[in-house]
Amino acid sequence: xxxxxxxxxxxxxxxxxxxxxxAIGGLGVLALGALLVHGGYPGVAEVALPGIVxxxxxxxxxxx
Amino acid sequence: xxxxxxxxxxxxxxxLVEAVEALTIVLAVGLTHGWRTALLGVVAGSIALxxxxxxxxPALSSVIRLDQLQxxxxxxxxxFGLQWMRKAIxxxxxxxxxxxxxxxxxxxxxxxxxxxxxVKNDIDWNGFVVSFKGVFLEGLEVAFIVLTFGxxxxxxxxxxxxxxxxxxxxxxxxxxxxxRPLARVPENSIKFVVGVLLVAFGTFWGGEGIGVEWxxxxxxxxxxxxxxxxxxxxxxxxxxxxxxxxxxx
Numbered sequence: 001x002x003x004x005x006x007x008x009x010x011x012x013x014x015x016x017x018x019x020x021x022x023a024i025g026g027l028g029v030l031a032l033g034a035l036l037v038h039g040g041y042p043g044v045a046e047v048a049l050p051g052i053v054x055x056x057x058x059x060x061x062x063x064x
Numbered sequence: 065x066x067x068x069x070x071x072x073x074x075x076x077x078x079x080l081v082e083a084v085e086a087l088t089i090v091l092a093v094g095l096t097h098g099w100r101t102a103l104l105g106v107v108a109g110s111i112a113l114x115x116x117x118x119x120x121x122p123a124l125s126s127v128i129r130l131d132q133l134q135x136x137x138x139x140x141x142x143x144f145g146l147q148w149m150r151k152a153i154x155x156x157x158x159x160x161x162x163x164x165x166x167x168x169x170x171x172x173x174x175x176x177x178x179x180x181x182x183v184k185n186d187i188d189w190n191g192f193v194v195s196f197k198g199v200f201l202e203g204l205e206v207a208f209i210v211l212t213f214g215x216x217x218x219x220x221x222x223x224x225x226x227x228x229x230x231x232x233x234x235x236x237x238x239x240x241x242x243x244r245p246l247a248r249v250p251e252n253s254i255k256f257v258v259g260v261l262l263v264a265f266g267t268f269w270g271g272e273g274i275g276v277e278w279x280x281x282x283x284x285x286x287x288x289x290x291x292x293x294x295x296x297x298x299x300x301x302x303x304x305x306x307x308x309x310x311x312x313x
Contacts, residue, residue, distance in 0.1 A: 014204075014205075015143060017147045019147065019150060022143055022146040022147055022150065023143055025142075025146065026139050026140075026142035026143035026146060026266075027139050027143075029142060029267075029270070030135055030138060030139055030142075030270045030271075030273070030274055033270070033271060033274050033276060034274040034275070037274055037275040037276060038275070042275065042276060042277060045271070045274075045276050046271070046276055046277075046278060046279065049267055049270075049271050049276065050267055050288055050291060050292075053142065053146070053263060053267055053292070054291075054292070054295050056146060057146055057149060057150065057153075057263075057292075057295070057296075057299070058295075058299065060146065060150050061150060061153060061154070061299060061303065
């Protein structure tokens, strides 16, 4: 059990690090982009993707 | 051709940063626990890493479809790149302590120095574990970058591996000659640039994976990089003017 927890903690630290905003943002960017593309707005997705990436970065910098 | 050169450069710089960090730990072990212990940790860590990459690499590209792979790669690059960019921006703005290899080296030596002295020429297992972990964990980050870059270029791993190998050879040679941590490597600046590149590639490949057809094709990669770089510079200027609590490196 100790090793399982240690293994999980290692990957959590590796992926999430000290900002969960970035981990959620990194996945959320592509999820929102996919919704736009498959909802018939591929042109909007092309602009929205970098925009959401920037918003995620800025949000993480002001994260408490 | 240009995308290949950017790829070699990105993996070289990313690997350079991680190799310097690994070297700092190995040097600290070598000076306090003997070079046999330090080098055994390096060899064992390198073998463990090579086995993991050999198992992970083919699985990554053979089990998953190309578009799924692009989404996975894009997400990983975005997460890693944004983490690097965030830290680099905070350091440049003064709200996070700089990553100081000389200070880390001194701290490692002090901590390792508290362990009972090993008998000369004997292997000290405390030192071995520290050296092993240093090489394995720093190498793992590079392995992820190399694997994701290589897999996204139709499984052409050559340029990504070339960048990583060049960086590790360069750092190993310099480390062997000077026997001191490479404090003069402008690590924060390198992390800044690599973070921007990772996020630009992550946006581009992740976007392709979910079905975005970039209207400017590959040209979007440098455009995205320039956009993110300008935003990062603006954030440095903005944060530098905002009084905030300074966090550790």
